[in-house]
Amino acid sequence: MSTTTAHTPESDDPLDRGDSGTPTRPVPRLIQNEATTEIPVHLLFRDDPDPVSVPLRPAVVGRRQGTGEQPRLRRPAPAKPRPVAAVDPELVERPARVLPGAAGVAAGFGGVAGGLATSWWAGVLSPLAVHALHLPAYAGAGLGQAQWAAYAGAGALGLFGFAGLARGATGRAWVLGLFGRYRGTVRRTGLLWVNPLLLRRRVDVRLRHWRSEEMPAADGNGVALRVVVLVVWRMRDTARAVLGVDDHETYLRECVEAALARVPVEMPGRMRGSVEMAADALTRLVATDAAGIGLEVFSVQPVRMEYAPEVAAAMHRRRIAALDAQQRAGMLASVVDSVEDTVTRLTVRGLVELDDYERKVLVRDLTVAFCSGRSDSAP
Incomplete structure (x- = not known):
């Protein structure tokens, strides 16, 4: 039994001939270093009434040399949802007979x-x-x-x-x-x-707010902070809140402390919108943890943030140094612009004719004069 095979698109003849015998233009090879092999036709078209399904797994395909093809990276597996603490499922609020x-x-x-x-x-x-x-x-x-x-x-x-x-x-x-x-x-x-x-x-069961005491937290760099948060909440399921835990207010405070340990809190002014992002993340975490005992948390807002006592002095010096460096950089940019504008006006209007050495001396003297004047006028 003869087997029909599929050949590569290339041919030795300059013009390929189709079924009708008319010459056709050769098909250019897309990838120059692509290697092709003959594939039996009976493997391409199988009359299998009940094919066996083979599970496909994501594989990593390496980059072909010289083709410019990017490697296909394996997608990371989705993270498993974090289990949420819950009380007895049969303990649900119901109206009493009165x-x-x-x-x-x-x-x-x-x-x-x-x-x-x-x-x-x-x-x-x-x-x-x-x-x-x-x-x-x-x-x-x-x-x-x-x-x-x-x-x-x-x-x-x-x-x-x-x-x-x-x-x-x-x-x-x-x-x-x-x-x-x-x-x-x-x-x-x-x-x-x-x-x-x-x-x-x-x-x-009214809408309540709780202003916490100073709680430990950390920013994105791991610097210790002390944060005071304002929690707005109410009791949604009285049965779970009263009978599911020993003290629901203590449980809520522990949930807030646990959320602060997982969410970085940035000091105001360092990043735009950092406080709002931290508040949203804290609200989601605390609301998820407190929902199991029948508490409904609406917002967890940081209202006061300061560095911990052990790092407060060092961070204060660092902030002062950063502000001083920023002020010096701004002053230097202003001085350079002023010197450039002065020299350009003098030369363009033809008031002076300067060679390279005289230009450098003039720029140096003007820079020193402008810097001295701005330093004296600075508070």
Whole structure:
């Protein structure tokens, strides 16, 4: 069985001939030092009904000598996302079951009325109270088991009614628990009735800001800094914030310290927009870390930055030296421009004719004079 092969585009004849026999122009070789080989046609066109898929891996292709082809670099693998701390996924804020305050008031007064009725029934109510309440005269059955049971029921009803009254305020919430189990959150306002057996924890859900104390940080060169930040945040999930961690405010402060250790903070004036870039990076990091415990962080802004005490003196001298060098460079550029302008005007207008030596002397004298005058006038 003969195998048909594919030949290279080049031919020994000056003109190649196509299928019709007409001469065609030779195809120029794109790469001069390209080496070609014959490829069997049956390898190019395979009638395989079920080809086996071969996984392709990115490879590094070297540069061909003399072709000018750039090497193909392997793409770096994407970084794995950093795990975010999270509390129990089942611990999610949900509304608690409460009743309007009118129900508690009615239950409380019902208990009081029951106690009075029981006293009248037992005959221990004073005649003045009977007359004031417009009750019929009754000798009383005395204090027996039935009367004591009625007293217990009326007292329990009145106690549960008045003890469960609570006042909900705007921006405040109640986190309720029973025997260590989360029972819901109350965000309603006004007079409410909450089961008095539930443990109540009052929390603040308003928009809050926290100005930190001086925290350690570093700039892009690793120089130690002391930074004061302003954090604007609020409690979004009361269940996770109150029950997920021991103290959510301490957790937030630790998150800010951890973010400052990872984000370089530049002193104002060194780089344009450096403070805004640092604030954006700090906000993203702290918001990601605090979201797991139900806190919503809106911004983390550095409000005051200074060098650490151990490097403050050295950095102050360095900054003064940089400012002095900048001022000297500006003064020198101004002096050179003034000398050049003076010499050019003198020579162009024909006031003086100077050779090379006289020109150098004039430039030197003018430079010394201008520098002395600017140094004397400088503060």
